[in-house]
Amino acid sequence: MTEMKWPNKLTLAWLREQYASKMLTPREVMEEIVRRAEADADMNIWITPPSMALIEPYLERLTQIAPDHSPLWGIPFAVKDNIDLAGVPTTAGCAEFAYTPKESAIVVQRLVNAGAIPVGKANLDQFATGLVGTRSPYGETHNALRGELISGGSSSGSAVAVARGQAAFALGTDTAGSGRVPAALNGLVGYKPSVGAWPTKGVVPACASLDCVTVFANSLDDALAVDRFARGAEESDPWSRAIPHPFTARMPASVCLPGNAPDFYGPYASSYEKAWAKAVQAAESMGVTVAYVDAELFAEAAAILYGGPWVAERWASLGPFIESHPGAAFPVTEQVLRTGSSPVYTAASVFEAAHKLQRLKLEAKRLLKDAVLMLPTCGGTWSRDEVRANPVRANSDMGRYTNHCNLLDLAAVAVQAGEAEEALPFGVTLFAAAENESLLIGAAKRFIMAIGESSFPAVGAAKRLEQEAEAQSAASNGEPVTVSGEAQLQQQLGPVAPAATLVAVCGLHMRGFPLEKQMEACGAVFVREAISAAKYRLIKLSATPAKPGMIKQKQGGASIALELWEMPLAAFGGFAASIPAPLGIGKVELSDGTEVPGFICEAYAEAEAGAEDITVYGSWRNAVSQ
Numbered sequence: 133m134t135e136m137k138w139p140n141k142l143t144l145a146w147l148r149e150q151y152a153s154k155m156l157t158p159r160e161v162m163e164e165i166v167r168r169a170e171a172d173a174d175m176n177i178w179i180t181p182p183s184m185a186l187i188e189p190y191l192e193r194l195t196q197i198a199p200d201h202s203p204l205w206g207i208p209f210a211v212k213d214n215i216d217l218a219g220v221p222t223t224a225g226c227a228e229f230a231y232t233p234k235e236s237a238i239v240v241q242r243l244v245n246a247g248a249i250p251v252g253k254a255n256l257d258q259f260a261t262g263l264v265g266t267r268s269p270y271g272e273t274h275n276a277l278r279g280e281l282i283s284g285g286s287s288s289g290s291a292v293a294v295a296r297g298q299a300a301f302a303l304g305t306d307t308a309g310s311g312r313v314p315a316a317l318n319g320l321v322g323y324k325p326s327v328g329a330w331p332t333k334g335v336v337p338a339c340a341s342l343d344c345v346t347v348f349a350n351s352l353d354d355a356l357a358v359d360r361f362a363r364g365a366e367e368s369d370p371w372s373r374a375i376p377h378p379f380t381a382r383m384p385a386s387v388c389l390p391g392n393a394p395d396f397y398g399p400y401a402s403s404y405e406k407a408w409a410k411a412v413q414a415a416e417s418m419g420v421t422v423a424y425v426d427a428e429l430f431a432e433a434a435a436i437l438y439g440g441p442w443v444a445e446r447w448a449s450l451g452p453f454i455e456s457h458p459g460a461a462f463p464v465t466e467q468v469l470r471t472g473s474s475p476v477y478t479a480a481s482v483f484e485a486a487h488k489l490q491r492l493k494l495e496a497k498r499l500l501k502d503a504v505l506m507l508p509t510c511g512g513t514w515s516r517d518e519v520r521a522n523p524v525r526a527n528s529d530m531g532r533y534t535n536h537c538n539l540l541d542l543a544a545v546a547v548q549a550g551e552a553e554e555a556l557p558f559g560v561t562l563f564a565a566a567e568n569e570s571l572l573i574g575a576a577k578r579f580i581m582a583i584g585e586s587s588f589p590a591v592g593a594a595k596r597l598e599q600e601a602e603a604q605s606a607a608s609n610g611e612p613v614t615v616s617g618e619a620q621l622q623q624q625l626g627p628v629a630p631a632a633t634l635v636a637v638c639g640l641h642m643r644g645f646p647l648e649k650q651m652e653a654c655g656a657v658f659v660r661e662a663i664s665a666a667k668y669r670l671i672k673l674s675a676t677p678a679k680p681g682m683i684k685q686k687q688g689g690a691s692i693a694l695e696l697w698e699m700p701l702a703a704f705g706g707f708a709a710s711i712p713a714p715l716g717i718g719k720v721e722l723s724d725g726t727e728v729p730g731f732i733c734e735a736y737a738e739a740e741a742g743a744e745d746i747t748v749y750g751s752w753r754n755a756v757s758q
Contacts (some may be wrong), residue, residue, distance in 0.1 A: 138164060144207055144354045151199060151206055158194055158206035158249065159716055161185045165208055165251055168298050175279070176271030176294070178291045179213045180220055180253035182298065190249040201643075202247025203657055204361065210293040210302035211240060212286075213253040214260050214346065216334040224336045225258035225268045228460040229453060237334025238364045238369065239303065239345050241662070246361040251299060254289030258465040259450055260305050260338040262286050262311045263530040264519050266464050272516050274727040277555045280515050284314035284530070287348070291318045294348045301349040307338045308437055309509075309534025311346025312546035316509035316559030316584060320348050322546035322730055323355040326566035327538050328373035330359075331366035337449045339442060342538040350718035352547065352576055354384050358696070363661040375566060377659070379698065382574035384564075385502040387415050390427035394588070397529045398432040398512030400552055407558035408508055411549040414582040422586050425499060427507070434535035438471075438528070439483045442539075447472025464523045489539055496540045500565045504575045507533040509546045509559040533561065535633045543569045545576045549583050633704055635695045636662065636720040636730025638670070639680040639752045643695065646677070654703035664692045665721040671733060672755065673714070674742030680752040681715055681733025691723060693751035694730065704729075 136156065139146060150156035180186070199205040211217050214224040214713040216233040217240055223230040235241070240250060259356030266272040273288035274702065275281040276295035283292050287304025291314030294302045304311045306324045315322025323346060330345045337343055345362065349355040356378075365374040374519045389412060396404045416422050436442060450469055454461055461469070499505075511532055519526045537544050542563045552558040562573035562579065635656065640647040643658060651658075664682070667689040671681045682692055699707065708717040714737035720730035737743060749755040 133342040139297070141295070141297045141350050142208065143350050144204075144300055144357055147207055147300060159191055159196060161206065161208060162191065162249065162251065165298050168296065169252070172296055172298070174267070174339065174637060175274040175292065176255055177273060177292045177296065177298065178252050179223055179225070179270050179289070180254050180515075182251040186220065187249060187251055190244065193244075194247065194249075197247060199247070200652065201658075203357070205247035207247050207248045207300050208251045208298075209243060209358075210252060210254045210290050210299040211250050212256055212290045212302070212304050214256060214305060214336040214338075215240060215303055217250050217253060220253055222253070222336065224260070225256050225462070226460060226674050227268065227269070228457050229259075229469060233334070237345075238331040240334065240410055241359065243362075252293075254287070254293055254302060256288060256290075257286035257310075258462045259336070259469070260286040260307065261446070261465050261468055262527055262709050263309055263534070264432070264514075264523070264527050265314065266519050266523070267465050268515055269462055274516075277557070280517070281556075282317065282514055282516055282519055284510075286310040287314050287346070291315055291320055291322070291348045294318075294320055294350065301354055303345055304346045304348055305335060305338070306344045306346045307342050307538060309531050309537070311344065311348070312509050312534055312561055313530055315348055315546040316548075316557065316561075317513055319548060320350060320546075320559040321352050321355050321548070323347050323349070323352070323359060324537065324544045324546075325363060326375045326543040326569060327541055328371050329363045329375040329543075329566075330549045331364075331369040331372045333366055333369040333372070339426060339445045340449065341445060342442070343371075344538060352573070352580065355545075356573065360657075360659060364662070367663075367723075374722065374726055375569070376634070376726065377698075378573045379571040379634070380570050382570045383420060383578060384504045384568075384571040384573040386421040386423045387575060388423050388425045388499065388503050388505045389415060390507065391424040392427070394508050394511055394533065396508075396511045397532075398514050398526075399518070400556060401512050403552035403556065404508065404510075404558060407550055407552040408560075411506070411558070411560050411583065414549070418578045418582050420575075420578075423503065425505075427505075429492050429495045429499075430507075430536040430540070431506070433489065433496075434532070436485050436489055436539060437535045438531075441482045442485070443472035443474075443475040444477045444482070445472070468524070470719070474691070490546050493540055496542070497565055498529065500542075500563070502568075502571070503564075504532055504568075505563040506560055506579075507563070509533065509561045513556075537563060537699065541566045543572055545572055547576055547580055549579075554723060595732075602664075612717075632698050633698050634659065634728040635697050635699050635707075635717075636705070636722075636728050637697060638663075638692055638694050638731055640677070640680050640752065641695075641731070650707075651697055651699070654699055654707050656697040656699040656703070659696045659698050662694045662696050663723040664694055665689075665723055665725070666691045667721060668692050668747070669738070669745060670747045670749070670752070670755070671738050672744040672746045673733070673737055674740050678756075679715075680746065680755070681737050682720070682731060683733050683735055683738060684721070690747050692747075694720070694722075697726065
């Protein structure tokens with residue numbers, strides 16, 4: 133039997149291929165992950181490391197579900213140890229703070245429901261306070277590529293677990309950059325959705341009004357695959373809000389770059405500066421307008437986070453524990469947290485900062501109306517020894533280009549942009565307004581390809597566009613045409629605009645009902661459960677087999693439980709045409725006010741003989757169970 137050649141990094145595509153071909157089982161993958169974690173034990177990646185005892189219940193669960201029904205079936209992921217995993221201690225990097233939750237965080241449970249397997253709890257800067265990865269009593273997490281360097285924080289273990297092939301993706305959190313800085317320093321993609329897009333219920337708060345759960349992955353496509361299942365409003369989460377998954381990736385009208393060159397710092401400052409210059413060249417070759425803008429508003433917003441009253445929000449969450457457990461916190465962490473108890477942060481100062489921030493939000497929204505902003509993710513890096521000698525200043529520098537993001541209600545993706553030096557990754561972050569995550573994805577895909585082209589002695593994308601125009605001119609004269617320019621760019625770019633749509637279903641097409649297979653035959657994938665606006669009546673139609681119809685009311689009505697599926701547009705037209713009257717596809721209003729395509733029913737069906745009002749049950753599933 134041929135010995136398995138394991139890749140250094142695990143990706144969703146590789147794992148799915150191995151499972152589909154029966155070359156590997158999830159158990160064998162988990163055993164390899166445990167072996168790798170044990171081999172890297174001195175890197176301080178984990179607080180609760182992978183073990184077969186921890187993983188076994190999830191492997192057992194996989195035997196009860198079909199891979200085709202669980203898009204993340206058998207995919208291993210790491211969980212930052214300030215995010216709850218049922219039955220496993222949550223420490224937030226502090227043993228005295230630890231508790232064992234009975235339930236997983238909402239976002240973890242959604243991923244488990246999709247078939248993913250949590251393998252362990254990852255190390256972090258204590259209480260998610262830091263961007264360096266050295267502020268943990270469980271040890272300094274080593275950089276995945278150069279052990280003497282910092283790994284970045286606070287989601288240090290999460291990032292290094294992915295970079296060292298001990299997880300295919302990992303959950304982190306991001307208040308000031310913790311889901312982006314470790315991605316940049318360890319050669320990964322870090323995706324930070326809009327604030328509230330992923331539920332934070334079950335996450336130890338740092339600044340609850342700003343906290344985000346994030347994902348680290350080896351590619352943007354892997355990160356977006358996770359986003360599909362993690363995203364969605366959660367009624368029991370006061371910070372949650374409904375922001376749709378960016379199903380289509382649109383190109384922005386422009387990419388904004390800072391008019392003044394960014395400042396670089398640390399022992400590799402000159403190398404980082406050169407890497408940034410190459411990233412700028414790549415941005416200029418993307419085929420969209422590059423606008424050089426005054427980036428001072430982002431620096432002003434960043435200063436509010438740790439130089440203003442928002443530090444008091446962190447103290448409000450953790451201050452009672454710090455006061456009642458003297459000596460329990462990591463010294464530099466306690467020092468930072470206690471700044472939030474300063475008497476200078478009065479109620480008046482909070483409102484002054486809030487009013488200033490509102491003005492900056494408006495400026496940012498105007499600037500990024502149809503644009504994305506690109507900045508270095510970090511302006512440099514440090515050795516762990518250097519950070520230990522100057523922990524506060526080094527940490528502050530690492531957040532220079534990240535701290536503004538959540539305050540200004542931006543989404544962000546950190547992507548790789550080559551190397552500053554050998555085994556020293558350089559990354560940039562693209563930012564977009566919360567409602568424009570699709571622009572973020574389009575720009576990121578185009579930049580990733582452009583930075584790849586810049587590594588070769590070939591012309592960039594802009595020059596290739598000129599060549600395409602020449603080729604088109606040649607074609608008009610009957611000359612042979614070579615595919616190049618934008619056509620070639622689009623071919624390489626792949627699914628920049630994935631042709632898919634959400635479909636709301638309320639009856640026989642839901643999971644576990646007879647027509648679920650029709651959804652799957654159309655290539656549809658279950659996304660999440662949802663609830664309609666309180667404007668509908670649910671009718672049991674006089675049909676065989678029995679089925680429901682949702683009728684929107686001008687006044688009154690109730691909320692109906694639904695399922696949201698994602699369906700390729702190529703199949704959507706035929707699917708809609710096959711639906712028999714009185715049902716059809718129209719726009720269904722959800723509880724958050726958004727509208728999605730979904731099943732609706734014509735009003736005349738309510739008056740037909742045998743029709744029955746079943747609105748009181750709240751869903752078809754409840755009605756048929758009676």
